[in-house]
Amino acid sequence: MAMENLKYRFDGGKPISGETAIVGVLGSGNLEVLVEPARLDGACEIEVSTAARGFGTIWQAVMKDFFARHHAGDIRISVNDAGATPAIVSLRLDQAIETFKGNHK
Amino acid sequence: MTSSYYESTARARIAGLLDANSFHEWLPAAERVTSPHLATLEQPAAFDDGVVVGKGSIAGKKIFIAAQEGGFMGGAVGEVHGAKIVGMLERAVRDQPAAVLLLLETGGVRLQEANAGLIAVSEVMRAILSARAAGVPVIVAIGGQYGCFGGMGIAARCATAIIISEEGRLGLSGPEVIETARGVEEYDSRDRALVWRTVGGKHRYLLGECDTIVPDSMEAFRNAIIASIENGDDWSLQALEREQQLLGDRLQRFGDCRDSRDIWRKLGWPDPDAIAMMDNDEFVAAAQKRCAKQTIKAP
Amino acid sequence: MDWRKVATQLFPSVYDVKQEGDLLYGQGRCGKHTVAVIGTTNHAEVGAELALAMAAAVLEVTNKYPRRPILFLVDTSGQRLRHRDEMLGLNGYMAHLAKCVEMARRRGHTIISLVYEQALSGGFLANGMMADRCAALPEAEIRVMGLPAMARVTRISEERLAELSKTSPVFAPGANNYLQMGGLDELWEGDLSACLSKALEHADAIDHRRVRGLERGGRKLADVVVNRVLGSA
Numbered sequence: 218m219a220m221e222n223l224k225y226r227f228d229g230g231k232p233i234s235g236e237t238a239i240v241g242v243l244g245s246g247n248l249e250v251l252v253e254p255a256r257l258d259g260a261c262e263i264e265v266s267t268a269a270r271g272f273g274t275i276w277q278a279v280m281k282d283f284f285a286r287h288h289a290g291d292i293r294i295s296v297n298d299a300g301a302t303p304a305i306v307s308l309r310l311d312q313a314i315e316t317f318k319g320n321h322k
Numbered sequence: 323m324t325s326s327y328y329e330s331t332a333r334a335r336i337a338g339l340l341d342a343n344s345f346h347e348w349l350p351a352a353e354r355v356t357s358p359h360l361a362t363l364e365q366p367a368a369f370d371d372g373v374v375v376g377k378g379s380i381a382g383k384k385i386f387i388a389a390q391e392g393g394f395m396g397g398a399v400g401e402v403h404g405a406k407i408v409g410m411l412e413r414a415v416r417d418q419p420a421a422v423l424l425l426l427e428t429g430g431v432r433l434q435e436a437n438a439g440l441i442a443v444s445e446v447m448r449a450i451l452s453a454r455a456a457g458v459p460v461i462v463a464i465g466g467q468y469g470c471f472g473g474m475g476i477a478a479r480c481a482t483a484i485i486i487s488e489e490g491r492l493g494l495s496g497p498e499v500i501e502t503a504r505g506v507e508e509y510d511s512r513d514r515a516l517v518w519r520t521v522g523g524k525h526r527y528l529l530g531e532c533d534t535i536v537p538d539s540m541e542a543f544r545n546a547i548i549a550s551i552e553n554g555d556d557w558s559l560q561a562l563e564r565e566q567q568l569l570g571d572r573l574q575r576f577g578d579c580r581d582s583r584d585i586w587r588k589l590g591w592p593d594p595d596a597i598a599m600m601d602n603d604e605f606v607a608a609a610q611k612r613c614a615k616q617t618i619k620a621p
Numbered sequence: 622m623d624w625r626k627v628a629t630q631l632f633p634s635v636y637d638v639k640q641e642g643d644l645l646y647g648q649g650r651c652g653k654h655t656v657a658v659i660g661t662t663n664h665a666e667v668g669a670e671l672a673l674a675m676a677a678a679v680l681e682v683t684n685k686y687p688r689r690p691i692l693f694l695v696d697t698s699g700q701r702l703r704h705r706d707e708m709l710g711l712n713g714y715m716a717h718l719a720k721c722v723e724m725a726r727r728r729g730h731t732i733i734s735l736v737y738e739q740a741l742s743g744g745f746l747a748n749g750m751m752a753d754r755c756a757a758l759p760e761a762e763i764r765v766m767g768l769p770a771m772a773r774v775t776r777i778s779e780e781r782l783a784e785l786s787k788t789s790p791v792f793a794p795g796a797n798n799y800l801q802m803g804g805l806d807e808l809w810e811g812d813l814s815a816c817l818s819k820a821l822e823h824a825d826a827i828d829h830r831r832v833r834g835l836e837r838g839g840r841k842l843a844d845v846v847v848n849r850v851l852g853s854a
Contacts, residue, residue: 219364239351242331242393243368251351251369268366299366348853355846359791363777375850401791405831405843409850416851431742433774436765436792438840440742441804441830444750445843447716448828451723473746479716494712494743500702509704520708531710559683559724565717566680569673572709577669582708 223265223273225280230261230290235317241309248298248306250313259290267298279303283310292317327465328489328538332374332389335425338540339463339547340378340387347376349406357400359435368394371402375410377419381548386414389425392468397428399474400435404442411449415456421551422453422460424481429496430472443473450480451557459483459555463543464490464532469521471496482555483533485546486523488602492531493521515598519582524597528589528609530568530617537602572617589613622758624662624694627737630813631692632656643671645694646678652818656733657682659748660694667744668701672714675748679721683728690821691725693734693752697744715747722751731824733817735809736761736796753824754806756816757796763805764794790839801839803830 351369431439469491497511536542632649643665734752786793834840
């Protein structure tokens with residue numbers, strides 16, 4: 218099993234404030250998502266490390282949707298994936314953003 | 323959020339057991355202290371290497387805690403994972419919290435880094451005993467999907483006290499390992515009832531291998547932890563001599579039993595099959611009546 | 622190597638060690654020290670009875686001979702893989718043995734272990750690995766599991782594991798790998814009695830394994846991670 222690393226950057230997001238958050242577990246068919254604040258001029262950077270190779274275009278689409286939903290900027294998202302479905306990925310990303318915002322009190 | 327301990331993640335367990343907002347993590351996910359060995363084997367490596375360590379409070383008492391994440395590689399212990407637990411325990415020797423809590427959910431040594439994992443488990447065992455010798459009680463909770471097996475099953479019994487749920491499982495070699503080595507006639511790992519009555523919480527409690535059995539809820543585990551801290555610790559040669567006697571008696575009385583039900587019968591349960599059906603309170607009351615002074619500690 | 626041969630080399634002047642089943646128990650004279658000997662032979666499978674018998678021996682030494690050094694002679698094919706031993710709580714018997722060893726250490730007994738034949742996972746954890754100093758003969762076999770079984774469980778091909786084990790001590794069997802990782806303090810060659818004397822002199826009650834692993838380059842992170850936890854806010 219070889220890992221694949223994918224990187225995405227979406228510019229023009231709205232900076233959101235929050236505190237580092239981690240959701241999910243790196244178990245079979247699941248993933249963990251780490252969200253950290255980062256000064257990126259409103260951009261959202263995403264790095265994915267996945268055990269399932271060859272799904273780059275699907276990841277691209279899922280991440281594009283995610284950015285369209287939240288327009289979240291000035292954050293860095295790191296994903297460790299063990300073969301989660303796109304629906305699970307979207308769910309975890311949403312949970313991660315909510316937790317990130319909720320951690321900021 | 324679920325109140326089931328069994329269904330919760332390591333982080334949810336910490337949040338559910340400790341006083342609200344009291345937890346502070348050491349080497350959190352953002353520090354990315356991951357396993358280099360998994361990377362070499364091109365296998366996914368979790369940001370926290372499958373264990374969360376830190377400090378917090380429970381009922382106002384300062385405690386240190388480690389929680390293994392069964393969802394990542396079955397909670398298996400690798401170099402980093404083990405060292406995080408050892409660091410927490412050594413810190414307890416230095417800083418003297420009221421107790422150390424170990425929420426164990428693990429199959430034991432992580433085979434991808436087998437030698438490092440085995441040495442790490444050994445270091446955890448020594449560190450648990452160092453904490454106890456330094457006067458810090460070490461309380462173990464077991465109630466997750468993967469149970470507590472392998473070397474960590476030994477480490478668990480090095481602690482001051484073990485709290486288990488009926489769903490919790492504790493042992494050394496898992497059923498699959500024995501079946502693979504000795505055949506299905508020796509131990510059928512797919513016979514769920516057999517596995518349950520061999521390594522499950524109720525049998526462990528009746529045998530005297532666990533101190534407290536609780537229903538599968540965060541609240542029950544929390545209350546049992548608070549009570550265990552109150553009970554303190556007895557790390558002494560006398561306590562080990564008593565244990566020598568108890569373990570010898572166990573072999574004499576039950577050494578020729580073929581099945582846990584034979585043990586339960588000898589303990590005075592005329593209908594051992596009824597045990598599986600009892601709810602926790604009913605089971606504990608009956609066990610106290612029948613087995614106190616035999617195998618389990620008086621309340 | 623036969624345990625009697627090992628004992629003769631460790632205690633050239635005199636020893637009195639008896640074998641009962643797979644258990645070894647007795648004492649030997651090494652220089653100015655009388656050393657208690659507790660061990661196993663025949664690649665013993667450590668089950669509940671054997672673990673308890675070893676614990677009884679440790680407690681007896683602790684009670685009768687304060688501060689007498691203890692030498693574990695290790696030859697085990699691992700924990701006993703039986704339904705019956707699991708049903709009786711084998712992990713509890715192993716832990717009891719480990720606790721007795723720790724208690725002996727804290728009451729001033731130096732604990733040395735020597736893997737003279739085999740040491741496999743669970744059978745090794747509760748005695749040999751609890752020592753202040755752990756040594757092995759160079760030809761000793763130390764492992765968690767062999768590469769074929771590991772390949773099955775990890776789904777990494779045996780060829781790939783064999784290739785990786787040439788450069789990494791982290792998972793492949795072998796005394797040398799354990800030496801590099803700090804799990805062993807040293808290999809004993811030549812004059813075993815002199816090796817034992819030296820070990821008795823240098824032993825202390827601190828767990829040095831992670832520091833040795835770092836110094837020898839086989840386990841670079843354990844010590845760093847422990848220190849980071851100790852130093853965290």
